Each structure stands twice: as C-alpha cells, then as structure tokens.
Amino acid sequence: MFKKWLYVAYKINVYAAHISKPGILPVCAAFNIATTYLMKHFNSSKVLSPALAGCAFSLLLASCASAQQSPVNLALGKKVTFNKNPNYALCTDPDDKIQLTDGKLASEGPLRNVENTTSIWVQKGTVGWGNTMPVVITIDLGSEQPISGVSYSTAAGRAGVTWPGAIYMATSDDNKTWHAAGDLVALSRKNGTPPADGYATFKYVTHDLHTKGRYISFGVVQTPYAFVDEIEVFKGDDALLNQPASGEAVPSMDELVKQTIITSYAQRRLNEDNAAIRAEVAKSNLSASSKSTFEARLAKDSQATADMQPLPADFKTILPLNDTHRDILAVHGEVLAAQGYKPLTVWDLHRYAWLPLLVKPDSKSKPQLNFSMLRNQFRSDDLLLTNATGQEQHTSLQLKNPPQGAQKGWLQVYSVAWTDTQQGTPVADALMPIVAQNGSYPIDIPAGMTRKVWFTVDSSKVPAGSYKSTFTVNGVSVPMSVNVSNIAMNTPRFSMGMWDYTNVSKYSGLSSENRQAAIEMMRSHYVDTPWATGSALPMPKASDFTANSPLMGKLDFSNFDQWVALWPGARRYFTFPSVGSTFAGAAMGTPEFDARVGTWAKALSAHIKSLGLKPSQLGLLLVDEPHSDAQDAIIAAWAKAINAAAPELTLFQDPTWERPDQTKIQDAITQADVICPNFPIFKRGGEPVKKYFENLRAQGKELWFYQCTGPVRLYDPQAYYRDQPWQAFNIGATGQGFWAFGDTSGAATSWNEYATARVSYAPAFIDKDTVYDSVHWDAAREGVEDYEELAMLKDAINASDNSAWKSKAQKVLDNAVAKITGSWTGDYTWKEGTDPEMVDAQLQKVQDLLK
Numbered sequence: 001m002f003k004k005w006l007y008v009a010y011k012i013n014v015y016a017a018h019i020s021k022p023g024i025l026p027v028c029a030a031f032n033i034a035t036t037y038l039m040k041h042f043n044s045s046k047v048l049s050p051a052l053a054g055c056a057f058s059l060l061l062a063s064c065a066s067a068q069q070s071p072v073n074l075a076l077g078k079k080v081t082f083n084k085n086p087n088y089a090l091c092t093d094p095d096d097k098i099q100l101t102d103g104k105l106a107s108e109g110p111l112r113n114v115e116n117t118t119s120i121w122v123q124k125g126t127v128g129w130g131n132t133m134p135v136v137i138t139i140d141l142g143s144e145q146p147i148s149g150v151s152y153s154t155a156a157g158r159a160g161v162t163w164p165g166a167i168y169m170a171t172s173d174d175n176k177t178w179h180a181a182g183d184l185v186a187l188s189r190k191n192g193t194p195p196a197d198g199y200a201t202f203k204y205v206t207h208d209l210h211t212k213g214r215y216i217s218f219g220v221v222q223t224p225y226a227f228v229d230e231i232e233v234f235k236g237d238d239a240l241l242n243q244p245a246s247g248e249a250v251p252s253m254d255e256l257v258k259q260t261i262i263t264s265y266a267q268r269r270l271n272e273d274n275a276a277i278r279a280e281v282a283k284s285n286l287s288a289s290s291k292s293t294f295e296a297r298l299a300k301d302s303q304a305t306a307d308m309q310p311l312p313a314d315f316k317t318i319l320p321l322n323d324t325h326r327d328i329l330a331v332h333g334e335v336l337a338a339q340g341y342k343p344l345t346v347w348d349l350h351r352y353a354w355l356p357l358l359v360k361p362d363s364k365s366k367p368q369l370n371f372s373m374l375r376n377q378f379r380s381d382d383l384l385l386t387n388a389t390g391q392e393q394h395t396s397l398q399l400k401n402p403p404q405g406a407q408k409g410w411l412q413v414y415s416v417a418w419t420d421t422q423q424g425t426p427v428a429d430a431l432m433p434i435v436a437q438n439g440s441y442p443i444d445i446p447a448g449m450t451r452k453v454w455f456t457v458d459s460s461k462v463p464a465g466s467y468k469s470t471f472t473v474n475g476v477s478v479p480m481s482v483n484v485s486n487i488a489m490n491t492p493r494f495s496m497g498m499w500d501y502t503n504v505s506k507y508s509g510l511s512s513e514n515r516q517a518a519i520e521m522m523r524s525h526y527v528d529t530p531w532a533t534g535s536a537l538p539m540p541k542a543s544d545f546t547a548n549s550p551l552m553g554k555l556d557f558s559n560f561d562q563w564v565a566l567w568p569g570a571r572r573y574f575t576f577p578s579v580g581s582t583f584a585g586a587a588m589g590t591p592e593f594d595a596r597v598g599t600w601a602k603a604l605s606a607h608i609k610s611l612g613l614k615p616s617q618l619g620l621l622l623v624d625e626p627h628s629d630a631q632d633a634i635i636a637a638w639a640k641a642i643n644a645a646a647p648e649l650t651l652f653q654d655p656t657w658e659r660p661d662q663t664k665i666q667d668a669i670t671q672a673d674v675i676c677p678n679f680p681i682f683k684r685g686g687e688p689v690k691k692y693f694e695n696l697r698a699q700g701k702e703l704w705f706y707q708c709t710g711p712v713r714l715y716d717p718q719a720y721y722r723d724q725p726w727q728a729f730n731i732g733a734t735g736q737g738f739w740a741f742g743d744t745s746g747a748a749t750s751w752n753e754y755a756t757a758r759v760s761y762a763p764a765f766i767d768k769d770t771v772y773d774s775v776h777w778d779a780a781r782e783g784v785e786d787y788e789e790l791a792m793l794k795d796a797i798n799a800s801d802n803s804a805w806k807s808k809a810q811k812v813l814d815n816a817v818a819k820i821t822g823s824w825t826g827d828y829t830w831k832e833g834t835d836p837e838m839v840d841a842q843l844q845k846v847q848d849l850l851k
Contacts, residue, residue, distance in 0.1 A: 071148060071207070071234035074141050075101045075216075080231075083136035083254070088121060088128030088225065096127045100231050101139065105153055107201045107229055119199060120155040121227045128227040131758045134168075134257045135220040139233060144173055144214045148236030149207035152184055152218065153229040157199040160829065162423040164222040166264040167204060168256050170247070171213030179247035180256055181211050183264055184218070189271065196276075197831070201229070211247060212240045219253040221261055223422055224710065224759040262311045265754040269317075269420050270305040270325050274298050276358055277332045286338055294331055301328050316751040319357070319418035319426055320446055332358055333448030336388035343389045344445070346476045350836035351382040351454070352718040352779065357418065357426045359450050361386035369471070369480035372844060373459040375488035377785050380456045380778055382416075383471075383478060387445040395474055397441040397453065403467035403482055410461035413441045416452035416775065421713050422753045422760070425831070428452045429713060430751075430765045431773040454775065459484045485851045487792075494725055494787040495704070495735030496780070497529035497574055498522060500742055503536040503563035509744035509766040517771040519566060521764055522741060525781040529619075529735070530567045534577035536560045540600060542585025549586075549595035557607050564611060574619035574652055579638050588637045597638060598645030605646040615648040619674065625656045632668035639671035650674060654706060656681055661692035670696065676704035676737065679724060680826055690731070697732055704728075706737035710759035715828040717779035718836060721763065725787035726820040726839075738780070742766060786843055790817065793846050809849050816842035 078101050086092045099106075106125030120126045129135050156163045167184035187206035194202040216233055220226050250256040281294045304324040320326040337343065347365035349355060361384065369381045387393045397413065414431035421427060431454050434441045445451040462484050469480040500522060501507040502515050510518050522530075538555035545551060564573060583600070586592035605615040622638050623631050639651055653672035657663050658681060669675060675696060682689060682705065697703050705728050712720065724736055739761055744750050746757035750765040763780060765772040793813050800806050819842050823834050 071236075073103070073232045074145050074147070074235050075139050075231055075233040076103050077101055078142060079140045081138045081140075083134075084129065084132050086127045086129055087132065088130050088227070090122045091120075091124060091126040091128045091227070093124050095124075099125050100127055100137065100228060103230070105230050107153070107155065117159070119159065119161075120201065120229055121159075121161065121225070126227050126229050128225065130225050131223065132226065133221060133223050133756075133758055134254065135222070135226045136217060136253045137220065137228070137231065138175070138215055138217040138253075139231065140175075141214055141216065141233065144212055144241060145233075146236035146238055146240035147171065147181075147209050147211050147213065147216065147233060148240075149205065149209050149234040150184060150216070150218075151203050151205040151230075151232040151234075153201065153203045153231070154227055155199065155201040155229070156227075157195065157197065158829075159827065161225050161227065162222065162425070163194050163202070164204075164220055164226070165268060165422060165424055166219075166221040166257075166261065168219035168221070168253065168260065168264075169209075170217045170219070170250060170253055170256055171211050171245075172215040172217070173213055173245075175215050178217065178250050178252065178256070179211070179213070179245045180250055181209055181216075181247050182206075183260075186264070186267065186271070189275075193272075193275065207234065209234075210236065210240060210243075212236075212243070212245070217253045219257045221257060221264070223756070260310070262313070262315055262752070262754045263308060265420070265422065265424070266311055266315070266317075266321050267305050267308055268424055269319075269321060269426070270308075270328060271302070272424065273325070273332075273358065274302055274305065274328050277328060277335065280332070280358075281335055284335065284339065286335070290338060294335065297331055298328065301331075313755065314748065314752070315754070316749070317420040317754060318751065319420060319449070321420070326446065329449055330390040330447035333388050334390040336360065336386070336448065337390075341386070341388035343387070344393060344395065344474050345386040345388065346473050346478065347384050347386070348382065349384060350840075351380055352716065352722075352775070352836045354716075354830050354833050355384070355428050355450065355452060357449070359386070361388070361450065367476075367478050369455055369478060371457045371459075371480075371482045372847060373457065373483065374485045374789065374847065374850065375464060376460045377489050378456055378458055378778075378781060379785075380454060380782075382455065383453045383473075384450050385443065385445050385453065385473065386450040387447055390447050392447055393445045395443050395445065397443060398472045399436075399439045399441070400470045400472065401467075402439075402469055403462050403465070405463040407461035410458055412456045412458070414454040414456070414773070415443055416454050418449070419713075419751065419765075420753070421711060422756050423711060423714060425714055427713050427830075429774045429776060431775065431778070454778075455480075456778070457482060485847070487850050489785065489788055490792065492526050492528075492784045492788045493734070493791060494526075494728065494784050495529050495571055496525075496527050496784060497531055497572075497735070497737045498527055498741035499531045499576075499737065499739050500527070501531055501533050501740075502566055503532035503559065507533070508740070508742045509747070509750065509762055510742035511768070513769040514766060514771055515566070517769070518742065518764075518766065521771045521773065521777070525777055526784040527741075528571040529574055530563075530570055532560075532563050532573070532575045534575065536563045536575055537577055537604070539577070540584050540596075545584055545596055545599075549592055549599060551596075551599045551603065555600075555603050555607075560607070561611070564613075570617075572617050572619055572650065573613075574621065576621045576624060578624065579622050579634060581634055581637075583638075588634065593637070594641040594644070597641035601642040601646035601649060605648055615646065616650050619650040619652040621652045621654065625654055625678075626668060627656045629664055632663060632665035636665050636667035636671060639667065643671060652676065654678065659685060659689065661685075661688055670699075670701075672701070674702045674704055674735070676706050676735070679705040679707050679727065680709070683824065683826065694732070702735070703731065703733040704735035704737065705731075705733050706739065708739035708761070709828075710761045711753075712738075712759075712761055712763055712776060713753065714830055715776070716830040716833045717776040718839060719824075719834050720828040721776055721780040722783040722786065722839060723820060723824070725783040726790070726817060727824065729787050729790045730817050730821045738763070786839070789843065789846055789850065793849055796850065812845050812849060816846055 080097050086096045106123035107120050169181035170178040172178045184204050188204040345361035347362045348367040373379045413434045416428045417430040464484050464486045467482040471478040505512045581588040584596045586596050608615045608618050622635050651672045652674045654676045743761040745760045747755040749767045763777040797809050
C-alpha cells in the first residue's frame with residue numbers, strides 16, 4: 001500500500017514541476033509532509049530497506065524542489081499585438097489582445113455550446129483567424145528578459161481545423177531587428193505530439209530556449225484556421241542577459257516564414273511518418289533485435305531530417321520527398337514484410353474512399369474493375385498495389401481480352417501520385433497518364449507505399465454491349481467488366497463554370513503558358529460556361545458620351561473577341577465587371593447614369609449578335625457575393641438600367657445573405673436572370689430560404705449553386721464535387737460553379753502546397769506549362785453525368801404512357817435523390833467521409849431503368 005502512496009506522491013511532484021499552476025504547490029507540500037511521516041513509520045517497521053527509503057525520500061525532495069522552482073511566466077498580463085486582427089466570428093471579441101496572456105485557459109473554464117460543439121473556437125477566451133497566413137503574434141515583455149521556453153495552447157481535429165504546420169519564434173530588443181529562436185512545433189515534439197485523429201486540446205511547449213529579448217514574436221503557419229488559447233513565456237537564467245543575441249538575424253517574422261516554411265513542412269512530413277512507423281515497430285510482434293535495427297535506422301533518419309538543407313522555392317511535394325523520406329518509408333515496407341505481407345499485394349477500395357499513406361493492405365480483398373455506363377460517358381475505377389519490401393518495385397499491368405471493336409483511346413490508365421498538403425495530410429490525388437506498351441502499363445511503387453492506379457473508360461469509343469476483360473499484375477488476375485448501354489447520354493444540360501478568368505495572361509495559377517491545357521482540361525470535364533474578368537468588356541469613359549448621353553465612336557471589343565475565340569461553342573460567356581456607384585462619369589441614381597449604362601448594354605448586345613451568338617449567352621456578374629445593403633443598391637441600379645435597355649442580356653448574381661428573403665433591396669436579386677447562392681449558406685437558411693428560391697424559379701428565374709471552401713485537396717471528392725449536382729437536381733437548379741479552377745492560393749504550382757498563402761481551391765494539378773487531372777476533378781465530371789442520368793429518367797417518366805412503370809420509376813428516382821441529398825452534413829473531410837458506395841448504388845438503380 002505504501003509503495004502505491006509513494007508512487008502517487010512522486011507523480012504529483014513531477015506534475016507540479018511540469019505544469020507550473022497556482023494551487024498545485026500546496027497539494028505537493030501536503031503530500032510530502034504526509035509521505036515523510038509515513039516513511040518514518042514504515043521505515044521503523046522495516047517495511048522498506050533503509051537504502052530504498054533514503055532513495056525514495058531523495059527523489060521526493062528533488063521533485064518537490066523542482067516544483068518549487070517552476071519557471072516564471074514572463075508573458076502574464078503583458079501587451080499583445082497581431083499582424084492582422086482576429087477575424088473568426090464565434091470567438092472574436094474586444095478582449096482578444098488580453099486573453100492570450102491572462103493566465104486563463106478557455107478550454108478549462110465553463111464551455112459555451114455553440115452549434116452543438118464545445119470546441120475552443122466557439123469560446124470567447126480563444127483568439128482565432130480564418131484564411132490568415134501567417135498569423136503573427138507579438139508579446140511585449142516590458143523590458144529585456146532571459147527566455148528559457150514557451151508554451152502555446154491550442155486545439156484542432158474537427159470541422160476542418162488542422163494542427164499548426166509550424167510556430168516560428170523570434171526575439172527582439174527594439175521590435176525591428178529580430179533573431180530566430182526556432183520552430184515550436186519541432187522543439188515541442190520531444191514532449192509529445194497531438195493526436196493524429198479526433199478533436200483534442202494540446203499545448204506545444206519547450207524549455208530548451210537560451211535566448212533573450214523584450215519582444216517575442218510567434219509566426220503561426222496554419223490554414224484554413226488558426227486558434228490559440230494561451231501563450232506563456234518562461235523566464236530563463238539571468239546569465240542569458242550577458243550573452244550576445246542568439247539565432248539568425250531576420251528583418252521580420254514574415255520574412256522568416258518565407259525563408260523556412262517549405263523546409264519546415266518537409267521536415268514535418270518526414271518526422272510524422274518516422275514517428276508513426278516507429279510506433280508501429282514498437283507495438284509489433286517483431287523480435288527485439290529486429291526492433292532495435294529498425295529503431296536505429298529511424299533514429300539515423302531523424303537526425304538526417306533535422307540536418308535537412310533549405311529546400312528551393314520550386315520544390316515539389318511528391319512523395320517520397322527525398323532519399324531520407326524514401327528510407328523511412330522503406331522501413332515501413334520491411335516492417336510489413338516482417339509481419340507476413342507479400343512483397344506486392346493487389347487489392348482495392350472504392351475509388352473515392354480515403355486512403356492513408358501508411359496503410360496496411362487488405363490481403364483478403366478480391367479486386368475487380370467494374371464500369372456500368374451509358375454511351376458517351378466517362379466512368380472510372382481503381383486498383384491498389386502495396387509494396388511490402390524495402391526496395392522500389394517496377395511492375396506492369398497487362399490487359400487481356402479488351403472489348404471487341406473498341407477504338408483507340410477507349411481506356412486511359414493513370415498512376416496516382418502522392419503529394420503532401422500544407423495541412424500535413426498526404427493525398428493520393430494527381431492522375432499521371434501511363435502510356436501503354438503493347439497492352440502493358442508500367443507502374444512504379446516506392447518501397448513501403450501503396451500506389452493507386454486509376455482507370456477511366458470513354459464509352460463513346462466502345463460499342464454497346466457487355467465485355468469481360470482481365471488485367472494481370474505479377475501473376476494476379478483482376479477481372480474487369482465493361483457494360484455499355486444502347487442508350488446514349490445526351491450532352492449534359494447541367495451547366496458548370498469555374499471562375500477560370502482565362503481572358504487574362506496571368507490569374508493565380510493560370511497563365512498564357514498553361515492556359516490552353518487548362519481550357520482543354522476544363523472542357524473535357526463539361527465546363528461549358530467560361531468566366532472573364534471585367535477587362536474583357538470595353539468600359540467607356542465620360543468623354544465617350546455627349547451631353548445627352550449618346551455614345552460617340554465604337555467600343556473596342558478586341559479583348560472580348562480574343563477570349564470568346566478561346567472557348568468556341570461555349571454555352572454561355574460569363575463576365576465579372578465588378579461595377580460601382582458611378583459609370584462613365586455619371587453617378588448612380590441620375591438620368592445620365594441610367595442612359596449611359598443602357599447605351600453600353602445595347603452595344604454589348606449588338607456585338608454579341610455580330611459574332612453569331614445570342615445576347616442571352618453573355619452573362620454579367622455586377623457585384624460578387626453581395627452581403628450588404630450598399631452592395632445591393634449598386635446591383636439594383638445597374639440591373640434596372642440594363643434590363644430597361646437590353647433585357648436580352650443575362651444578369652448573374654451570387655448573393656451570400658443568410659436570409660435573402662428578408663433583404664431590404666429585393667431588386668438586387670429579383671432583377672437577375674440566374675441566381676446562384678452559395679450552397680452551404682442556402683442550406684443554413686432552412687425552409688424559408690428554400691421556398692424563397694422555389695418561388696423565384698416559378699417566376700422564370702434560373703437557379704444555380706456554387707461552393708467556395710477548402711482546402712479542396714483534403715475534401716471528400718464525392719461529397720464536395722460529385723454530390724452537388726444531385727443537390728441541384730433535387731431543388732431544380734440547372735447549373736453550378738466551384739471557386740476556382742486556377743486558384744493555387746499564391747503558390748506557383750499545385751505540386752507545392754507548402755507555398756500557398758491560404759487554402760488551395762484548384763481541383764486539378766496546375767504547373768507552369770502543364771495541367772494534370774485529379775481524382776477530385778474526375779468526381780466533378782461524374783457529378784455532371786449523374787445529373788444528366790437523373791434528368792433523362794425524369795424525361796422518360798414524363799413521356800411514358802405506362803402508369804405502372806411510371807410509378808415504379810418515379811419511386812426509384814425519388815428514393816435515390818433523397819438518399820444522396822439527405823446525407824449532406826456540410827463536413828467534407830475526406831478522412832471521415834461518407835459511404836463511398838452510396839452514390840454508385842443509387843445511380844445504378846436509375847441507370848437500370850434507362851436501359
């Protein structure tokens with residue numbers, strides 16, 4: 001019994017030394033007094049040997065002394081400044097600048113339950129940002145102070161909130177010249193890491209600093225959100241004040257982040273994989289000698305990771321990242337082999353199922369490839385190949401018995417490349433085409449990794465019928481069935497636009513070098529409505545009008561014509577002129593304004609006709625995402641003037657009001673022809689908003705939906721991209737958009753998301769002069785095809801005279817749509833995801849009725 005007491009007393013002392021909290025020291029002292037008494041009693045009873053009793057007592061005294069010497073928090077009550085004001089609404093309040101150093105943890109106080117969550121980001125004691133990178137937090141300690149460590153309390157693990165990629169630290173005496181003090185995320189690793197999955201609070205802490213300064217700055221690299229509960233700065237030995245400033249000199253925290261971010265993210269990837277494989281080794285049934293060998297190898301890799309040289313700005317995050325990472329993953333392969341896995345396992349998961357990087361293959365899987373299609377469609381399936389060895393494997397897929405009569409290009413096979421993300425979650429997403437060599441497709445599989453192989457069938461090149469083929473891989477036969485209906489899919493009636501802005505030579509990741517490749521990639525996935533910036537439209541000046549407002553001379557449509565020529569045969573051409581309260585020198589609300597806007601609109605209409613197009617094919621987005629009365633006033637004024645003069649033009653609007661049915665200036669919405677609400681906002685509006693838009697549709701308005709969230713690379717491709725057309729069909733919408741095809745968020749390439757300034761939105765992989773397909777982008781194409789199949793069944797029901805079949809088919813259609821649309825939660829996290837089989841199963845029921 002006493003041994004248990006002794007152990008508890010010791011742990012309390014150690015805990016007191018570690019956490020440095022008011023109130024713990026009296027508990028420590030009370031336990032030590034009681035323990036001292038018991039030790040004397042038990043020692044006199046000879047329960048413990050004198051040596052053991054003396055040792056235990058010394059340990060207690062030492063630990064209590066350590067507790068009594070807990071570091072002083074220099075930051076307590078000190079002034080805090082930010083590079084950008086906190087902007088996350090649920091926790092932002094006037095006290096943000098004092099809450100990070102008030103000594104209080106929001107996560108330990110009474111928790112507010114907002115939107116059914118008690119996460120720290122809904123607590124007022126937390127400070128939070130969205131789409132701000134880096135977040136720079138600077139604490140003024142009041143005078144130069146010796147600094148031995150810091151702690152940073154935060155939380156993550158759900159609702160799209162990920163852990164920081166890095167928390168850079170720097171100190172300064174004058175708030176001008178700074179000295180780097182390291183990355184807290186890396187320095188804290190020896191004291192533990194946050195859980196890989198699930199919500200948790202966590203304190204990043206280090207006691208290994210040997211620096212000084214009046215100011216200490218934290219550069220938090222974290223997207224799309226960053227939340228911090230409390231920051232502590234621990235007092236070091238006064239002797240530090242007599243030492244020269246340590247750390248590399250940098251002009252600012254922003255510059256420090258820019259210099260080191262790519263290397264830090266790469267080190268994070270290697271460290272996390274190293275730690276995960278080390279944990280796997282520790283819990284395995286391997287022999288002690290095997291474990292020791294693997295652990296020594298991983299320790300060597302860990303040191304190589306720490307010594308990594310700075311990476312160049314054009315670095316690409318294709319896994320493995322370097323030779324050290326290759327060796328770490330090779331250890332994983334050898335551990336799998338030691339656990340009895342075959343050198344190469346061929347298996348499968350649903351093509352949209354989440355695939356972890358360090359996955360164990362399902363050796364009981366019976367892989368097969370299945371394609372059930374209408375004619376004129378693209379459908380995909382996948383295989384997984386796991387390399388359970390310490391060496392890269394080069395294998396091949398051999399196709400046998402291809403469909404008779406299939407034309408060249410009927411099948412495309414892709415090797416799916418792994419890339420890391422800024423959030424630290426690797427994904428198998430990029431589709432790299434494999435060129436067949438006599439019916440054989442070569443595949444490379446790095447040691448310890450699983451290679452996803454993606455197959456896409458173009459049924460326009462396969463005669464209708466059912467075909468049985470086979471792929472062989474290292475002696476394993478994988479059956480492939482291709483069923484092509486006699487029914488051909490129509491040209492999709494469902495429109496899609498991606499705010500591509502291909503009219504300009506450079507827009508985010510798109511440029512004149514890759515523009516044509518981007519257009520081809522979009523058109524191959526049913527983008528039929530390109531977007532242009534306002535520069536595509538001629539904007540007259542005040543001097544171009546006479547006093548009574550006739551337009552003098554001709555407008556220059558050369559930019560517009562060049563853009564239209566890039567997209568021959570598009571369904572519509574949408575533009576974003578981003579208008580204001582004046583036009584050509586005339587103020588909104590004046591007769592001159594109405595007359596000049598009307599004259600301009602008539603000129604646009606006439607020019608569209610001269611190109612052999614219909615004026616309705618030109619769309620104008622006047623103000624993007626309006627959410628204020630002032631914005632609505634501008635939209636209403638322009639819309640009235642345009643509709644009075646050239647109602648044949650199409651006005652597009654994307655309101656972001658939570659309750660558009662309650663806005664003051666309804667003309668801003670009702671004057672538009674195409675109304676495109678943000679889908680999650682639409683859902684939050686509930687039944688009143690749904691009825692509002694249903695009423696507008698009944699009045700002849702066209703309804704679209706769009707989404708603009710990210711990081712899309714970590715979103716379930718089916719839930720985010722493929723399912724939106726099902727939601728649109730359910731509500732009667734006829735088009736959709738996603739922001740945005742080319743938005744790489746400041747990175748020069750999609751192949752290096754470490755360099756993004758915020759979350760990335762580009763669904764495909766965009767490089768300087770190339771554009772590659774992705775699993776996500778294929779999901780968008782499948783969604784458009786799904787919509788067309790649903791619409792075709794609806795057409796067939798309306799045209800049928802067979803009442804029994806009509807009833808049966810309507811029930812199947814209604815149930816399928818209800819099943820998919822009812823699964824929407826607004827959380828698109830791929831790791832958690834929805835049932836990936838569900839859409840295929842429901843679509844097959846629809847397709848069976850079309851055959």
